[in-house]
């Protein structure tokens with residue numbers, strides 16, 4: 001059953017053009033009352049137009065949709081991904097010291113912990129040089145070949161965790177565009193490079209094509225026999241990894257209850273583990289586990305994933321803002337917006353509810369972003385003065401890792417705070433006029449110039465603040481967003497864990513390849529596609 005947004009719609013209409021600054025005037029403690037903390041994180045949503053009544057109406061959605069029961073169903077291994085008949089248990093991958101987790105009556109934890117111990121051992125031995133290449137030298141470079149969830153998690157986290165990298169260099173190849181693998185392989189030495197083929201299904205065309213290209217590149221240098229030493233695989237499909245010639249000892253498996261975009265916590269995170277070491281990787285898992293415990297136990301008003309989700313629903317489904325921007329003031333989170341794009345848009349970009357009925361409201365929003373301060377000099381113009389409202393999700397740490405550059409960090413933080421302040425406060429016409437009058441403008445020209453300098457303000461944002469971006473904090477942030485997606489999905493009544501929308505394009509691409517290579521006629525194609533085939537066919 002779809003939830004009923006009518007009470008919230010009415011509150012939105014009644015709020016009209018109410019300025020959020022008035023909410024601060026009405027409640028001197030608004031900043032405290034509209035923020036929440038969890039294990040060192042501070043989530044501030046005071047700079048939104050949500051008041052106490054609106055928040056109550058948002059909380060009511062939780063009961064209406066049965067979020068608490070569904071949350072337990074997820075954590076306890078029920079098959080909540082019901083279009084694929086699967087449990088959703090990425091949380092089991094970080095359940096380091098939790099109890100058993102049953103799927104079909106079987107505890108999955110022994111196998112999870114066994115695989116983690118194998119990963120630890122493998123990563124340690126690579127890092128120490130105990131596992132060496134055919135040349136006898138330690139591996140210096142790791143190339144992770146994967147796409148979507150088998151790429152975005154590791155590459156995002158590898159960039160984020162640079163201060164902790166003390167192992168071999170990692171490189172990531174995802175695109176089927178030959179330029180990608182060409183440019184990566186040009187930077188590494190085949191004698192000292194380990195290739196990790198990361199694919200849950202081991203059928204994804206991009207990954208299998210790139211894996212074959214890597215094999216063809218390696219074999220002349222290391223021989224056919226070297227393949228078993230220079231390739232590892234991360235997959236649920238052990239039969240397929242064997243067919244590729246990968247040594248079963250170098251295959252790290254996982255189960256179908258780990259979705260691709262939720263898989264960085266297990267074998268798909270192997271490249272990250274090799275780079276930062278098993279201890280740091282364990283801290284990453286512990287951060288996520290702490291967020292799991294928080295999500296499962298905190299009351300809604302203190303529950304970060306719940307609050308983030310409700311703010312998201314308010315902005316998207318009620319206020320009608322179709323996109324949201326993720327704006328980390330943390331350069332090393334440069335791939336986080338792309339990671340969240342897959343996490344949120346592949347999960348909640350669905351047009352029908354669980355029972356197959358058309359959704360009576362919009363699905364999840366478009367997610368996009370860039371680190372600050374770079375974005376300020378690119379697209380913030382539209383965020384401040386464009387005709388569309390873009391709710392912004394700022395993130396910032398109290399400290400950077402570069403303590404000798406504290407003055408830069410101070411500038412970074414002040415820019416982050418200034419942006420959310422400017423979005424809320426704006427600059428009205430009188431202020432703009434005064435600025436222009438001080439510059440000597442007058443009359444009609446003053447009016448014209450002032451109009452360009454008005455900032456409407458009253459634009460919503462949230463800020464997630466943390467101490468310093470450690471592996472633990474990164475784990476918390478990713479798990480926070482995973483659970484936010486869960487709550488939004490449950491309230492919208494959709495299945496956040498399938499992704500049928502990617503299939504049609506895959507099928508059509510397979511059918512088009514023989515047309516492009518001249519082995520099949522394209523006469524059944526539409527006029528535009530035929531026209532483009534004529535141009536692009538070699």
Ligand code: F6P
Nearest residue numbers: 148149150199200201204260502
């Ligand atoms: O095509 C979408 C998708 O299935 C994603 O959900 C997934 O993360 C990605 O492709 C890669 O899949 P695999 O890990 O099976 O290669």
